[in-house]
Amino acid sequence: MESIKIELAKNPKVKPTDENSLDFGSVFSDHMFIMNYTKEKGWHSPRIVPYGPLSLDPAAMCLHYGQEVFEGMKAYRAENGSINLFRPDENFKRLNLSNDRLCIPEIDVDFCIEATKKLVEIDKEWVPSAPNTSLYLRPFIFCHEPNLGVKAGDEYLFVIIASPSGPYYKEGLNPVKIYVENQYVRTVKGGTGMAKTGGNYASSLKAGVEAHEQGYSQVLWLDGIENRYIEEVGAMNIFFRINDEIITPELSGSILGGITRKSVIALLQKDGYKVSERKISILEVEDAHKNGELKEVFGTGTAAVISPVGILKYNDNVMEINHQEIGELSQALYDRLTGIQWGKISGPEGWVVKVS
Numbered sequence: 291m292e293s294i295k296i297e298l299a300k301n302p303k304v305k306p307t308d309e310n311s312l313d314f315g316s317v318f319s320d321h322m323f324i325m326n327y328t329k330e331k332g333w334h335s336p337r338i339v340p341y342g343p344l345s346l347d348p349a350a351m352c353l354h355y356g357q358e359v360f361e362g363m364k365a366y367r368a369e370n371g372s373i374n375l376f377r378p379d380e381n382f383k384r385l386n387l388s389n390d391r392l393c394i395p396e397i398d399v400d401f402c403i404e405a406t407k408k409l410v411e412i413d414k415e416w417v418p419s420a421p422n423t424s425l426y427l428r429p430f431i432f433c434h435e436p437n438l439g440v441k442a443g444d445e446y447l448f449v450i451i452a453s454p455s456g457p458y459y460k461e462g463l464n465p466v467k468i469y470v471e472n473q474y475v476r477t478v479k480g481g482t483g484m485a486k487t488g489g490n491y492a493s494s495l496k497a498g499v500e501a502h503e504q505g506y507s508q509v510l511w512l513d514g515i516e517n518r519y520i521e522e523v524g525a526m527n528i529f530f531r532i533n534d535e536i537i538t539p540e541l542s543g544s545i546l547g548g549i550t551r552k553s554v555i556a557l558l559q560k561d562g563y564k565v566s567e568r569k570i571s572i573l574e575v576e577d578a579h580k581n582g583e584l585k586e587v588f589g590t591g592t593a594a595v596i597s598p599v600g601i602l603k604y605n606d607n608v609m610e611i612n613h614q615e616i617g618e619l620s621q622a623l624y625d626r627l628t629g630i631q632w633g634k635i636s637g638p639e640g641w642v643v644k645v646s
């Protein structure tokens with residue numbers, strides 16, 4: 291791959307002054323990374339340029355048929371000032387899984403890590419340092435070839451943008467209310483559920499809106515065939531602690547393989563917990579709740595890290611979990627993972643990659 295060309299912004303933007311009031315995904319740093327793909331040249335022309343609008347042909351295929359994939363990761367400011375990435379190799383390996391499913395050409399994982407590091411280094415002033423803040427990174431690829439024929443395109447753009455983000459929960463960990471979806475489905479086995487692609491989100495919006503109207507913050511999806519096995523929450527994988535077994539749905543093809551999920555499983559196993567990746571039905575959860583065996587439920591994802599669940603509503607059954615308090619395991623996992631990410635404690639070999 292050619293080396294990355296750099297064009298610095300002539301008029302750097304004013305950075306947010308109050309890092310504690312940063313929200314998610316609305317402010318962007320001074321630069322972005324871009325590279326092009328054409329059939330003849332493959333991936334080429336990698337460059338870091340001032341952040342700004344992209345010009346698209348109205349016939350760009352992504353706008354019509356949704357050929358798009360993305361990733362979500364963070365750059366963390368450690369106390370000593372250095373900047374960490376968390377398992378970036380996993381993000382770009384997963385991007386290639388998504389690419390494969392959406393017929394988008396493969397990218398080079400190591401090159402993408404280098405590009406990410408370079409972008410973060412150039413925009414390092416944008417990595418906030420207030421507690422639990424980070425620079426959210428959004429790599430994405432889409433087909434911009436102008437063509438209304440339905441086919442896999444021949445021209446793509448790979449872009450990375452960066453957004454300083456506040457803590458997911460302003461007052462620390464906060465149990466959420468979750469609506470178990472009994473009507474809509476997100477995806478099915480054989481579909482695109484295992485890929486991180488915009489279409490999965492587009493199809494989930496309506497259920498989200500209806501859950502919000504009833505006072506629930508997120509939707510828990512059931513499988514699209516029998517409507518009884520648990521899949522995942524909007525942008526989080528989900529874990530149940532039933533007595534001393536910690537259960538998360540197996541990666542059956544319709545669930546996204548979260549990196550936080552994978553990390554939580556590794557940490558729990560290292561500590562000797564019984565972790566099962568298996569099918570779990572909503573009826574099993576209801577039974578465990580009725581019998582007092584459902585000790586904790588939590589979601590995992592890059593944005594919130596660990597998200598304790600306080601209420602699960604399925605049909606007319608409103609299940610309160612752990613008195614809507616943060617479970618001990620949820621808290622311990624949150625402290626452990628964020629400790630590793632912000633460089634306060636050491637984690638397994640290779641999890642933390644220093645930018646500078």
Ligand SMILES: *Cc1c(COP(=O)(O)O)cnc(C)c1O
Binds near residue numbers: 362522550590592
């Ligand atoms: C991104 C995402 C997750 C969480 O994955 P992480 O790698 O842990 O951030 C879970 N489910 C869906 C549908 C997602 O898009």
